[in-house]
Amino acid sequence: MSFFTIWIPNGQTKGVCVICLAGSVALDTRFENGHRKEGRQITTHHVYCQELFGSLRDFEWNQIPCSRGSHVLLHRIFGNRTPGESISLLRCFNSLVQNRPRQQAIEYLEQTFWRCLLTGDDPACIWPGQWRTHLRGHPKRKELVAVFDKIPPWKIVRWVNNLDALVGDRDCEEAVSFLSEFFWNGFLSDEWAMSIWNSVRRPRKKRTRTYHAPQTFHRPRFRLRTA
Numbered sequence: 384m385s386f387f388t389i390w391i392p393n394g395q396t397k398g399v400c401v402i403c404l405a406g407s408v409a410l411d412t413r414f415e416n417g418h419r420k421e422g423r424q425i426t427t428h429h430v431y432c433q434e435l436f437g438s439l440r441d442f443e444w445n446q447i448p449c450s451r452g453s454h455v456l457l458h459r460i461f462g463n464r465t466p467g468e469s470i471s472l473l474r475c476f477n478s479l480v481q482n483r484p485r486q487q488a489i490e491y492l493e494q495t496f497w498r499c500l501l502t503g504d505d506p507a508c509i510w511p512g513q514w515r516t517h518l519r520g521h522p523k524r525k526e527l528v529a530v531f532d533k534i535p536p537w538k539i540v541r542w543v544n545n546l547d548a549l550v551g552d553r554d555c556e557e558a559v560s561f562l563s564e565f566f567w568n569g570f571l572s573d574e575w576a577m578s579i580w581n582s583v584r585r586p587r588k589k590r591t592r593t594y595h596a597p598q599t600f601h602r603p604r605f606r607l608r609t610a
Contacts, residue, residue, distance in 0.1 A: 424451045430567050431576055432463040438584040439576070444568055456549045457566060460542065467573035470559050476530045476546075477555040485547040489540055496527060497536045506536035 428447045431439050439445045449457075461469040480488040493506070500509045500517055514535050518524055531539050550558040563571055570576065 425449070426451050426454050428454050428457060428566060430570060431465060431580070435463055436576075436580055436584075439580055442579075445576075447566055447568055449566060453549065453566070456545050459545050460549060465573045465576070466563065466567040466570040469562070469567075470571065472530065473555055473558060479526050479530055482554060484552055485543055489543055492527075492539060492543075493536070495523065496521065500536075506540055509536055511535055 425448050428449045429436075429440065430445050430447060433440050436445075461472065464472065480491055483491055493501075497506060497509060497514070497517070500513060502508050515533060518527070518533065521527070531542065534542075550561055553561055559571070563569055
């Protein structure tokens with residue numbers, strides 16, 4: 384903690400004020416260190432996600448150990464896409480930004496798609512309805528929607544930053560090789576995995592419609608009893 388004293392003109396002490404500077408710094412440091420440790424924890428990443436390919440959950444080739452931080456980034460960038468779908472997404476993105484690195488790619492997207500909508504430096508100031516209306520008539524709409532669907536600009540910027548945090552300054556094919564080696568167990572397509580999945584997955588249960596005979600309800604008759 385840091386202490387300082389306030390003096391008045393006659394030399395007497397007016398009071399002592401205590402400011403807890405070191406304490407707040409220590410708390411922030413502990414929080415940051417805890418967050419970093421949590422991000423470094425090893426988790427299991429399923430190359431083919433459990434939600435869509437539950438029958439492949441227990442295969443060793445479908446389980447990759449990776450840090451929690453990388454695991455979170457993978458799902459933020461690719462969601463539950465398969466390696467083949469993820470590679471297609473990466474190539475479409477690099478084609479869209481013409482293989483520019485992170486900052487230049489963001490500047491290119493801003494200048495091409497939403498510069499005229501900005502009222503400041505933060506793309507979060509663009510309202511979703513305003514963005515959808517603007518995007519509907521944009522000449523390069525199909526190229527952007529093929530990669531980012533209709534998400535707003537601030538989410539597009541976050542996606543580009545997350546991709547850079549995961550693969551660094553690698554170009555498209557280098558990024559594909561990096562992801563395949565460390566997170567996809569060497570997969571560059573989905574053909575083999577889909578053949579295994581089709582052979583082991585449980586068939587869906589057929590829904591059988593049961594016929595219920597119509598029921599007739601009779602109103603009971605009430606009789607007044609007289610004494």
